[in-house]
Amino acid sequence: MIEAEGKRIGVGYYDMIEGAGAHEVIIETPEHDVSLPDLPPVHIKWVLIAYRERLKDLYKDPRFRYGLVFKNHGQRAGASLAHPHSQLIATPIVPRNVSMKLDAAKRHYENKERCLICDLIQQEINTGSRVIAQENGFVVIAPYASRFPFEVFIAPIEHNHSYGDTSDDDLERFSHLLKDILLRLKKVLNDPPYNFVLNTSPNTEAKPRLSDQWATLKYDYHWHMDIIPRVVRIAGFEWGSGFYINPSVPEEAAKYLREIS
Amino acid sequence: MIEAEGKRIGVGYYDMIEGAGAHEVIIETPEHDVSLPDLPPVHIKWVLIAYRERLKDLYKDPRFRYGLVFKNHGQRAGASLAHPHSQLIATPIVPRNVSMKLDAAKRHYENKERCLICDLIQQEINTGSRVIAQENGFVVIAPYASRFPFEVFIAPIEHNHSYGDTSDDDLERFSHLLKDILLRLKKVLNDPPYNFVLNTSPNTEAKPRLSDQWATLKYDYHWHMDIIPRVVRIAGFEWGSGFYINPSVPEEAAKYLREIS
Numbered sequence: 001m002i003e004a005e006g007k008r009i010g011v012g013y014y015d016m017i018e019g020a021g022a023h024e025v026i027i028e029t030p031e032h033d034v035s036l037p038d039l040p041p042v043h044i045k046w047v048l049i050a051y052r053e054r055l056k057d058l059y060k061d062p063r064f065r066y067g068l069v070f071k072n073h074g075q076r077a078g079a080s081l082a083h084p085h086s087q088l089i090a091t092p093i094v095p096r097n098v099s100m101k102l103d104a105a106k107r108h109y110e111n112k113e114r115c116l117i118c119d120l121i122q123q124e125i126n127t128g129s130r131v132i133a134q135e136n137g138f139v140v141i142a143p144y145a146s147r148f149p150f151e152v153f154i155a156p157i158e159h160n161h162s163y164g165d166t167s168d169d170d171l172e173r174f175s176h177l178l179k180d181i182l183l184r185l186k187k188v189l190n191d192p193p194y195n196f197v198l199n200t201s202p203n204t205e206a207k208p209r210l211s212d213q214w215a216t217l218k219y220d221y222h223w224h225m226d227i228i229p230r231v232v233r234i235a236g237f238e239w240g241s242g243f244y245i246n247p248s249v250p251e252e253a254a255k256y257l258r259e260i261s
Numbered sequence: 262m263i264e265a266e267g268k269r270i271g272v273g274y275y276d277m278i279e280g281a282g283a284h285e286v287i288i289e290t291p292e293h294d295v296s297l298p299d300l301p302p303v304h305i306k307w308v309l310i311a312y313r314e315r316l317k318d319l320y321k322d323p324r325f326r327y328g329l330v331f332k333n334h335g336q337r338a339g340a341s342l343a344h345p346h347s348q349l350i351a352t353p354i355v356p357r358n359v360s361m362k363l364d365a366a367k368r369h370y371e372n373k374e375r376c377l378i379c380d381l382i383q384q385e386i387n388t389g390s391r392v393i394a395q396e397n398g399f400v401v402i403a404p405y406a407s408r409f410p411f412e413v414f415i416a417p418i419e420h421n422h423s424y425g426d427t428s429d430d431d432l433e434r435f436s437h438l439l440k441d442i443l444l445r446l447k448k449v450l451n452d453p454p455y456n457f458v459l460n461t462s463p464n465t466e467a468k469p470r471l472s473d474q475w476a477t478l479k480y481d482y483h484w485h486m487d488i489i490p491r492v493v494r495i496a497g498f499e500w501g502s503g504f505y506i507n508p509s510v511p512e513e514a515a516k517y518l519r520e521i522s
Contacts, residue, residue: 070497078496087497095502197501228500235339236331236348239489240458241356 020063022090026050032083035073035191037182044175047086049168051198054088056164062207064090066098067200069163074193077230094202094210101199102214102221109220117222118159125157129251132258133180136173140181142254147244148228150189150253152181155224163200163223178225184257185229192229199224281324283351287311293344296334296452298443305436308347310429312459315349317425323468325351327359328461330424335454338491355463355471362460363475363482370481378483379420386418390512393519394441397434401442403515408505409489411450411514413442416485424461424484439486445518446490454491460484 028036028047036044055067071086072079094102108116124130124141132152133140141153154177156170166174185192200223202210214221238244289297289308297305316328332347333340355363369377385391385402393413394401402414415438417431427435446453461484463471475482499505 068498068501070501072496076494078494078499089498089502091502091504095504097501097503100503195497195500197497199501226500233337233339234495235333236456236458237329237350239456239487240329240331240358240460241350241352242358242361243352243356 020061020092022058022061022064022088024054024088026054026086026088028084028086034084035182035186036071036084037179037186039179041172041175041179044179045168045172048171048175048178051086051088052164052166052171055200058088058090059164059203059205061090062203062205063092064203065206065210066091066094066202068095068098069198069200071194071196073195074191074230077193077195079193098199098202102202102217105220105222106214106216109216115159115220115222117155117224121155121157130254132184132254133177136176137170138174138177140177142250142257144250146246146248146250146253149231149246149248150185150192150229150257151246151250152185152227152257153224154178154181154227155222159219160223161201161218161221163198166223181227181257184260185227187260188256189229189231192231194227194229196225196227199226281322281353283319283322283325283349285315285349287315287347287349289345289347295345296443296447297332297345298440298447300440302433302436302440305440306429306433309432309436309439312347312349313425313427313432316461319349319351320425320464320466322351323464323466324353325464326467326471327352327355327463329356329359330459330461332455332457334456335452335491338454338456338489340454359460359463363463363478366481366483367475367477370477376420376481376483378416378485382416382418391515393445393515394438397437398431399435399438401438403511403518405511407507407509407511407514410492410507410509411446411453411490411518412507412511413446413488413518414485415439415442415488416483420480420483422462422479422482422484424459427484442488442518445521446488448521449517450490450492455488456491457486457488459486 026047029039029043036047051069055069058064058067067088067090069086069088105116108119112119121139125134125139130142130144131139132142137157138154139157143151143153160166185194201217201221204210232247287308290300290304297308312330316330319325319328328349328351330347330349366377373380382400386395386400391403391405392400393403398418399415400418404412404414421427446455462478462482465471493508
């Protein structure tokens with residue numbers, strides 16, 4: 001479907017997408033042989049601030065509807081450069097996986113008038129067995145329906161839909177938890193290849209404007225980070241189904257990650 | 262959403278799914294050291310008939326809504342056993358990726374009153390540049406929007422929504438093309454790891470019945486096989502977006518695969 005200003009104006013084989021985008025590489029340190037969690041928290045904070053500043057700057061361009069910040073560590077996780085780096089790709093549409101999350105958050109809000117991720121966080125804190133760490137206003141969780149062994153979810157406990165709206169102080173507190181969980185994963189899984197992905201609000205100032213399908217995203221969405229250690233391989237079942245066979249139990253992953261010193 | 266007989270009866274955090282499934286391993290040959298395309302076509306035909314017979318048998322169980330046949334070849338493609346084998350996993354729900362395809366086929370049918378994949382095949386045959394082979398009633402294509410380098414799509418040219426409805430003769434003709442394309446991929450990409458996935462109709466006799474969302478699937482769906490050589494790695498951008506960065510051009514992949522002898 002070709003959509004403009006929320007109105008369908010035609011039907012074709014392919015969505016018509018504006019041919020605009022941006023791809024930036026964030027060099028995390030001048031040193032070639034260190035990895036992100038080995039850097040001091042204040043240094044990690046500056047990397048996290050760089051993500052925010054670049055996102056905010058790119059969102060000034062109304063052609064960009066989403067900015068995806070991610071990191072590939074290790075060859076099996078798709079890293080093509082050894083030097084420590086993260087990436088930011090801005091796209092002229094909201095990516096499919098992001099729009100599915102936004103849709104789910106919106107449905108929950110319609111039913112409950114609460115943020116889905118706030119509710120998930122509270123449920124996880126009450127349950128406790130999948131919480132890896134909770135401090136300084138952030139929580140680190142092995143998700144209930146983890147797709148991958150030792151998958152990790154990090155989010156601020158207080159509601160905030162947009163990483164672009166974080167303060168330096170928020171990111172300082174985030175840097176300590178991120179360093180800590182990456183070091184724990186490194187120790188438990190012997191420096192595994194991993195990806196992390198920052199999930200944040202789309203660019204609400206994009207033009208043509210986002211259709212009103214996500215009009216409540218400020219209330220129903222909640223920025224978070226997913227960390228995916230690449231210890232199992234994706235195979236035919238996953239490609240064909242979109243479902244993930246996970247041979248491990250998140251409660252046990254949380255226990256290992258909590259207990260390692 | 263909890264759905265029964267197409268009616269929403271409640272809203273919860275998690276879909277309620279019947280805890281039933283089946284997982285079968287299809288041993289392709291008693292010989293440990295051969296690979297599927299090295300077998301004679303008549304032998305491959307019997308493997309393809311085994312897929313069909315097992316699907317038909319599992320679809321007699323009304324708890325199973327879908328049967329996913331797939332093959333993982335090579336360690337990087339997730340194969341955990343070296344002996345040549347394929348797998349069949351029956352699930353009590355229609356997997357997400359399958360339901361997205363069924364939805365797309367249905368939307369096209371609503372607009373055009375024609376099968377999406379019949380239309381795609383005709384468009385590809387007319388265009389020609391992405392066709393790798395066309396013979397015996399089957400077509401082998403490098404898809405227009407290939408997610409992966411050297412991704413391959415095979416389907417019968419004549420409309421048929423269900424692999425379970427194929428004849429022995431259909432599968433004999435399919436076996437020749439499957440052997441041929443797997444040998445070509447082996448030669449061009451130096452025996453790459455790969456996955457293949459058979460896409461077929463869900464079990465229309467499942468109970469509770471499939472909701473009427475796919476009432477026209479007999480007319481709008483079309484069985485096909487996707488072959489995914491695993492020559493690039495999935496990384497953070499793909500996990501976060503659901504989009505795939507493909508550094509190669511399908512027209513060139515088709516040309517290489519056509520020209521190799």
